[in-house]
Amino acid sequence: MKMKNILLLLVTFSILTSGNAQTEKGTVLIKNGTVLTITKGTLANSDILIKDGKISQVGKGLTVPEGTRVIDATGLFVMPGIIDAHSHIALDQINEGTNAITPEVYTGDVLNPFQVSIYRALAGGCSVSHALHGSANSIGGQSQTIKHRWGTYDADALKMEGAPRTIKFALGENPTGHGRRDGVQPQTRMGVEFVIRKAFSEAKEYSARWDAYNKAKVVKGFRGAPPAYSLRMQTLADILKGEIILHCHSYRADEIQMMLKVTKDFGIKRLVFQHTNEGFKVAPEIAAAGAMASVFADWWQYKLEVYFSTAYNAAILVRNGVLTSINSDSPDLIRHLYHEAAKTQKYGGLNDDEALSLITINPAKQLGVENRVGSIEVGKDGDIAIFRNHPLSIYAVPQYTLVDGLVRFDREKDPADMRIMVDPKQTDEVTTIYEIGHGYDFCMQDASLLFEAVTGENK
Amino acid sequence: MKKTQSLSGALTVAIFLFVGVASAQSPKGKSGVFALTNATLETVTKGTIANGTVVISGGKITAAGTNIQIPAGAEVINCNGMKIYPGMIDAGTKIGLVEVGSIPQGTDERESGEIIPQMKALTAVNPNATVIPVTRISGVTTAITMPEGGLLPGTAALINLHGYTPDQMFAGFEGVILNFPNTGRRGFGDRRTEEELKKASEKALVQLNDVWDKAMQYSKLDSATAGKGVGYYPELQALVPVIRGERALMIEVNAQKDIQAALKWVQEKKVKRVIFTGVSEGWREAENIAKANIPVIAGPVIAIPNRDYDRYDAQYANPGLMRKAGVRVAIRSGEEGNGNYRNLPYHAGFAVAYGMSKEDALRAVTIVPAEILGVSDQMGSIEVGKTANLFVCDGDIFETKTQVSHVFVAGWKMPMQSRQTLLYDEFLKREPGLTK
Numbered sequence: 001m002k003m004k005n006i007l008l009l010l011v012t013f014s015i016l017t018s019g020n021a022q023t024e025k026g027t028v029l030i031k032n033g034t035v036l037t038i039t040k041g042t043l044a045n046s047d048i049l050i051k052d053g054k055i056s057q058v059g060k061g062l063t064v065p066e067g068t069r070v071i072d073a074t075g076l077f078v079m080p081g082i083i084d085a086h087s088h089i090a091l092d093q094i095n096e097g098t099n100a101i102t103p104e105v106y107t108g109d110v111l112n113p114f115q116v117s118i119y120r121a122l123a124g125g126c127s128v129s130h131a132l133h134g135s136a137n138s139i140g141g142q143s144q145t146i147k148h149r150w151g152t153y154d155a156d157a158l159k160m161e162g163a164p165r166t167i168k169f170a171l172g173e174n175p176t177g178h179g180r181r182d183g184v185q186p187q188t189r190m191g192v193e194f195v196i197r198k199a200f201s202e203a204k205e206y207s208a209r210w211d212a213y214n215k216a217k218v219v220k221g222f223r224g225a226p227p228a229y230s231l232r233m234q235t236l237a238d239i240l241k242g243e244i245i246l247h248c249h250s251y252r253a254d255e256i257q258m259m260l261k262v263t264k265d266f267g268i269k270r271l272v273f274q275h276t277n278e279g280f281k282v283a284p285e286i287a288a289a290g291a292m293a294s295v296f297a298d299w300w301q302y303k304l305e306v307y308f309s310t311a312y313n314a315a316i317l318v319r320n321g322v323l324t325s326i327n328s329d330s331p332d333l334i335r336h337l338y339h340e341a342a343k344t345q346k347y348g349g350l351n352d353d354e355a356l357s358l359i360t361i362n363p364a365k366q367l368g369v370e371n372r373v374g375s376i377e378v379g380k381d382g383d384i385a386i387f388r389n390h391p392l393s394i395y396a397v398p399q400y401t402l403v404d405g406l407v408r409f410d411r412e413k414d415p416a417d418m419r420i421m422v423d424p425k426q427t428d429e430v431t432t433i434y435e436i437g438h439g440y441d442f443c444m445q446d447a448s449l450l451f452e453a454v455t456g457e458n459k
Numbered sequence: 460m461k462k463t464q465s466l467s468g469a470l471t472v473a474i475f476l477f478v479g480v481a482s483a484q485s486p487k488g489k490s491g492v493f494a495l496t497n498a499t500l501e502t503v504t505k506g507t508i509a510n511g512t513v514v515i516s517g518g519k520i521t522a523a524g525t526n527i528q529i530p531a532g533a534e535v536i537n538c539n540g541m542k543i544y545p546g547m548i549d550a551g552t553k554i555g556l557v558e559v560g561s562i563p564q565g566t567d568e569r570e571s572g573e574i575i576p577q578m579k580a581l582t583a584v585n586p587n588a589t590v591i592p593v594t595r596i597s598g599v600t601t602a603i604t605m606p607e608g609g610l611l612p613g614t615a616a617l618i619n620l621h622g623y624t625p626d627q628m629f630a631g632f633e634g635v636i637l638n639f640p641n642t643g644r645r646g647f648g649d650r651r652t653e654e655e656l657k658k659a660s661e662k663a664l665v666q667l668n669d670v671w672d673k674a675m676q677y678s679k680l681d682s683a684t685a686g687k688g689v690g691y692y693p694e695l696q697a698l699v700p701v702i703r704g705e706r707a708l709m710i711e712v713n714a715q716k717d718i719q720a721a722l723k724w725v726q727e728k729k730v731k732r733v734i735f736t737g738v739s740e741g742w743r744e745a746e747n748i749a750k751a752n753i754p755v756i757a758g759p760v761i762a763i764p765n766r767d768y769d770r771y772d773a774q775y776a777n778p779g780l781m782r783k784a785g786v787r788v789a790i791r792s793g794e795e796g797n798g799n800y801r802n803l804p805y806h807a808g809f810a811v812a813y814g815m816s817k818e819d820a821l822r823a824v825t826i827v828p829a830e831i832l833g834v835s836d837q838m839g840s841i842e843v844g845k846t847a848n849l850f851v852c853d854g855d856i857f858e859t860k861t862q863v864s865h866v867f868v869a870g871w872k873m874p875m876q877s878r879q880t881l882l883y884d885e886f887l888k889r890e891p892g893l894t895k
Binding site for chain 2: 285288300304396418
């Protein structure tokens with residue numbers, strides 16, 4: 001084979017493999033459903049046309065050229081794809097717990113498109129999730145908003161193009177427990193505040209050094225070396241510049257207020273509290289600061305800092321004007337966030353739109369992608385979940401989930417075994433008996449492994 | 460004089476406020492004669508009765524149906540068309556044994572030792588556990604609370620979710636728990652190899668057979684000596700009622716291979732009273748479980764499938780598939796990780812969404828667990844003569860938004876409050892708000 005042909009083959013191959021899913025968009029007409037737009041009311045017997053991955057029309061009696069895929073949604077409920085602002089699916093690692101401060105790491109580097117949990121999230125109507133770093137340290141890693149493009153072999157194709165950068169911080173028991181085990185700061189909530197203030201203060205100095213250098217180097221005749229580059233410090237500096245949305249694992253009211261003060265002092269505006277179990281106690285303060293909250297519907301009791309929780313948390317936050325979402329932090333809950341959202345109707349009487357906003361437009365705002373997803377509006381991404389029965393009913397059953405106009409979950413047609421990569425070491429008999437909830441703490445995954453490796457203990 | 464006036468004024472206001480709050484909701488239960496009128500009765504065993512009345516007296520249901528004579532002096536509660544259900548039974552919880560999960564001092568469910576069936580859950584039930592009212596006001600009136608741990612971690616107990624001592628709460632059933640030798644992994648954290656898993660389960664089976672055989676011998680010796688002179692063997696003594704069929708063996712078993720092994724073991728050892736619990740892969744062995752006529756307490760239903768290649772809804776569909784094969788199925792919540800036993804009706808609801816009939820799912824959280832535990836003469840349905848465990852709600856109890864408005868436990872009308880509702884009352888409109 002001539003060199004030219006080989007080159008051509010290589011180019012073709014690289015286009016086929018790398019370009020594949022990233023550019024794959026669908027065209028489909030969803031006909032005659034009850035459309036829950038979230039932002040523009042509920043439309044009876046209406047159609048949605050998705051063209052090349054984007055919603056191009058919403059209305060009645062829409063027509064399409066022959067050959068276009070049509071989904072008959074008669075008698076079904078059509079809502080925007082569900083968004084989870086706190087998840088750890090599609091990640092090979094969750095915690096870089098080697099230091100109290102690790103903003104230099106990035107979950108986007110460890111995405112795994114083969115985890116079947118991605119498909120199972122789709123089977124619960126969830127099309128977008130926030131692949132968050134864990135909570136072992138006060139300043140954790142940068143995180144990635146992903147689209148559940150199940151079927152791609154390309155980890156990068158999961159990344160939602162253009163989604164803002166995000167980072168995980170953590171307060172309370174997890175980072176202090178970690179500090180205690182390692183014999184370093186932080187071991188108390190006082191220490192957590194100090195670790196964060198110190199990091200930001202140093203990042204300010206770092207920024208100042210670089211600003212001075214950048215200013216000086218353009219002056220003719222400048223002689224001198226640039227300051228040392230640090231990805232750790234640079235990332236913190238980017239937070240201070242407002243380029244990264246800060247997602248902060250938190251439970252207790254006091255630590256939430258501490259973080260509000262710290263971010264105010266350092267001029268950080270984009271702040272989302274994660275878990276926020278005691279957010280209800282400081283809801284006026286969170287609202288006044290313009291911070292947001294992403295919470296569980298009803299989790300409590302698994303540790304001391306969630307002992308004084310209430311399932312009315314989301315409703316209290318909403319009624320006090322805090323932009324709130326319901327998240328999963330679990331490969332199980334991510335499959336039924338519609339049910340988790342419905343719990344706010346039992347606990348606090350939220351109406352349908354308010355409840356559904358908690359898993360659509362609100363998490364979209366918390367991830368900075370509300371111009372792309374979170375409601376059914378012309379111009380937005382064709383991410384859609386179609387249910388038999390209203391999604392807030394216990395009898396809701398997702399039928400189809402679309403991402404970028406492509407049907408990625410089809411209840412009728414999909415086979416039981418949806419794996420796209422089979423572990424050759426795994427036999428068919430291997431079963432795992434999962435426990436519900438924080439019997440296993442996903443936020444601390446890998447951290448315990450690290451602990452075992454360091455101490456030799458196995459607990 | 461002026462000072463005294465304003466003081467007494469303040470006192471009056473304070474008394475008024477105190478009385479106002481106290482009369483709004485007493486934290487105590489209330490007993491007496493109650494007539495719940497104008498209700499749709501979901502009796503479970505006798506169908507649905509429209510415009511029905513239930514009379515509660517002396518802790519029992521004394522009348523249920525239409526054209527009921529209301530006893531003089533009864534407190535009448537007009538249900539305005541709302542529904543009355545029998546109290547739900549969650550037959551697999553840690554209620555009263557766990558206060559805060561992650562703190563050793565906050566948990567009492569796990570004693571040291573592999574073979575300790577003599578450890579009694581009822582001993583350690585804290586009647587004032589925070590989770591009790593949290594669970595109760597959602598309509599779950601009764602629960603199995605169970606120890607966990609090794610092969611034979613202890614004896615579980617059925618409790619009503621009201622009472623000030625474990626004895627007051629005890630609802631008439633105890634069962635010995637057997638964690639059947641398990642070849643499956645336990646959650647994400649279990650990193651054992653297949654070889655290690657296999658060895659561990661084989662070793663556990665040897666241990667199990669050993670203790671079972673000894674207990675058989677002990678039982679014979681005990682009979683031969685009319686209960687005297689055999690010596691102090693607490694483990695064996697705790698197993699004797701199981702050997703004799705006076706007490707159930709609750710076998711926690713999940714993986715298909717383990718279900719097969721458990722079926723075989725039960726048959727070989729001629730275990731007289733068996734309940735399978737968990738049974739997450741029951742759908743794979745449903746026909747054999749039905750054939751063996753072993754009842755099942757399944758759950759959690761809202762859970763991840765055990766295997767990567769299983770259909771995503773395997774756990775949702777599990778109770779319905781077992782029922783279809785003829786298995787007697789009760790549903791438990793299995794939500795001990797979060798203390799969310801209040802979600803029991805949602806586990807039943809998911810089973811319905813994925814194939815079980817509504818009737819079977821309702822039976823699975825009421826009369827079926829009552830039957831399996833041998834207390835169906837006392838609870839599990841709205842019938843005259845049964846203990847007044849019941850609740851009133853404004854719709855289908857499986858539906859998430861349904862509100863429960865009254866709960867009765869053993870005839871006690873319970874206050875509709877828990878720490879979680881109190882926090883709501885206090886913080887919905889916090890005072891002071893933003894000002895100091």
